[in-house]
Amino acid sequence: MKSRIKRALSRAKYAAVGAAVGAAVGGLVSRNAASTGGALGGLAGATLADLRSGADGVFAEFRSESDDAADADDTDDAGATIELADE
Numbered sequence: 001m002k003s004r005i006k007r008a009l010s011r012a013k014y015a016a017v018g019a020a021v022g023a024a025v026g027g028l029v030s031r032n033a034a035s036t037g038g039a040l041g042g043l044a045g046a047t048l049a050d051l052r053s054g055a056d057g058v059f060a061e062f063r064s065e066s067d068d069a070a071d072a073d074d075t076d077d078a079g080a081t082i083e084l085a086d087e
Contacts, residue, residue, distance in 0.1 A: 011049040018045020
């Protein structure tokens with residue numbers, strides 16, 4: 001449960017920063033562009049947070065060993081495992 005909350009807060013933080021940057025850049029053009037830029041920036045920030053938090057994400061190679069060890073302690077053993085067959 002703790003890891004889910006941390007993941008949600010991380011996603012919200014990235015989305016908020018992305019929305020702020022997008023709105024600032026769009027605000028240089030017009031009000032409508034600021035609104036659109038904020039929406040697209042929020043979407044991009046949330047997507048970036050999802051990619052970063054995944055075990056096989058784009059930025060997984062940049063994570064330190066201490067982050068991986070901390071994630072291993074927060075695993076949820078209640079779920080079932082799914083194994084995919086190689087075709």
